[in-house]
Structure formats: structure tokens, C-alpha cells
Amino acid sequence: MRLRAPRDDEAEAVFEVILARDLADLGFADFTLEDLRDEWGRAGFELQADAVVCEDEGGSIVGYAVIRRTHALAVVAPSHEGKGIGALLLGWTQARERELGRERHRQGIASTDARAARLLLEAGYRREHSYTRLARELQAPAGAAETPRPPTGPDGVALRELAPELDAAAVYELDKRSFADAPDYEPMSFAAFNAEHIDVHDQATELSAVAEEDGRLVGFLLARRWQAERVGFVDVLAVRPDRQGAGIGTALLLGAFTRFAEAGLREAQLGVASTNPDATRLYERLGMSPRFRIDTYARAVTGE
């Protein structure tokens, strides 16, 4: 077994390992080859330095790790577990996080991956937060003769489709303001926000919306379209802090569910942090229920 940097033309082999891991941990794929290509192509991402593959004696890729903006991800092919590959990858992620000047080592794993949890606990990590994927089936729209209702917000609040070029700067500012108090919030630049949320292959402008009041942005919902699975994914939802609790978030979500169904999608999904019980309650009230959970484990970076 040896670690080395991946080459650009190895995305498919790396994806196979991630896919096998998802199937073992979640029972279905939650990451696509296009997601991987987006990640490798992002400005500031250095494939040579920010990712690594583990190769077996025959030269096959059987493990992969990557350093993301807030945490590391390491995956071992289920067929190659128990051979020390996880520990090798963990050592590499820690060295790279130290090099990048991170204050905490942090890694995300599926809640069902007991082997990874044991490895992290033995390495001094402790469970920090969780992210639960919630899902809800969508009703097929009523007969074609019925004109769809335009989504409406509370009095004085108008909802309209996202116009990425026009809205991006205001959406970014509102995202910063609404998430600033979240315990896991890490500030990000406008360029990084765009790269992660707007310039992604599955961003769906026609399924995304903004809420405006007196001509100013008071909320937004960014959606992605996962056509193969017929899923609409709510990537980010935020309402300006001084306008929260007034029904704007509910209107944005219900509007998205309607648009998803009209686009032929059969399910809505979104992720919510364990640190956000209020939002979780709202989503559950709107019929969403847990599908799977990712736990983050963390420890301080020391001079080890």
C-alpha cells in the first residue's frame, strides 16, 4: 500500500471508491462523478496537495482522502478494510491540515461507519456535530388543466426565481448574516461561496428562489436538481435575521416543493445541522423525515 497524489485522469477510479463507500454506509449513492470533477476543478483546490489516493500492490486505487474547506474526508474501499489504510489516510489528512494552518483536525463520517468512528476516537478525536439528511416525497401536480399557483410569501413579501448574476452578491451577504451565529459557521469568501453553491453542475436556477420586501432581499433558497434520482435538493435556505419567524422560510420551502413536483421530481431533500433544532422542527412540520446522518469528529491540532 502506498499513498500518492491523484492524477487528473483518475477521477473515475477515485469515484468508484467513494461510490462503494456510499453503498456500504448509506445503501445508495450520495455523490456523483460530476460532483468530484466540480471539486477537483474549483479555484484554489490543488489536486497534488489537497487530495491523496492509496494504491494497492497491483496499482488499483483502494482509498482516497481530500481536504475540504471545513473538514477532511477519507474513504477506504469496503473490500480493503482492516488493512490499515484508514490510519494511513488519517495521518496524511492531519499532516495537510497542519500545513494549512488549521486549528482543528476535522473529519466527517457516516453515522453507520463504526470502524471509522473507532479509528477517530482512538486518535483523540471527539464527536462534534451531526448533519442529518431529511427527505420528503412530493405529490405529482394535479391535472395539466390546473394552472400552478405562483408561490406567495407573507404580506408584502414577493417570491421570484433566482437570477444568479443579479442576485449573487446579495445572496452571499444574506448567507453570511443569517449563518453568522451558527456554532459551526466558518466565514467564506464571495468566490468560495459562488464556487460551492452557484457554479456547480447541478445548480437549478429554475428551482431556486429569492424573497424580496420593499425591493430588498429578505430570504433565498438555492436548489439543485438530481435528475437521475428525480430529487430536488435544497442546498441553502436562509432568511434575514430580523425577518425570521414571519413565515418567509416556510413560503420558500413550500414554493420549492411545488416547483420540484412540477419539474417531475419525486422527492425533496435537504441537510440540517444538529446545532439547528429550530430549523429541524420547521422541516419536520413540513413533512420531512431523516434519511441518514453524517457525524463530524474533531480534535485540536497539536505539534505532533
Ligand SMILES: CC(C)(COP(=O)(O)OP(=O)(O)OC[C@H]1O[C@@H](n2cnc3c(N)ncnc32)[C@H](O)[C@@H]1OP(=O)(O)O)[C@@H](O)C(=O)NCCC(=O)NCCS
Ligand atoms: C431556518 C430559517 C430558514 C427559517 O425561516 P423563517 O422564515 O424564520 O421560518 P418561518 O417563519 O417560516 O417558520 C418559523 C419556524 O422556523 C423555526 N425557526 C428556525 N429558526 C428560527 C428563527 N431564527 N426565528 C424564528 N423561527 C425560527 C421555528 O421552529 C419556527 O417554528 P415555530 O413557529 O414552531 O416556532 C431561518 O430561521 C434562518 O435563516 N435561519 C438561519 C439560517 C439557517 O439556519 N438556515 C437553515 C439551514 S438548514
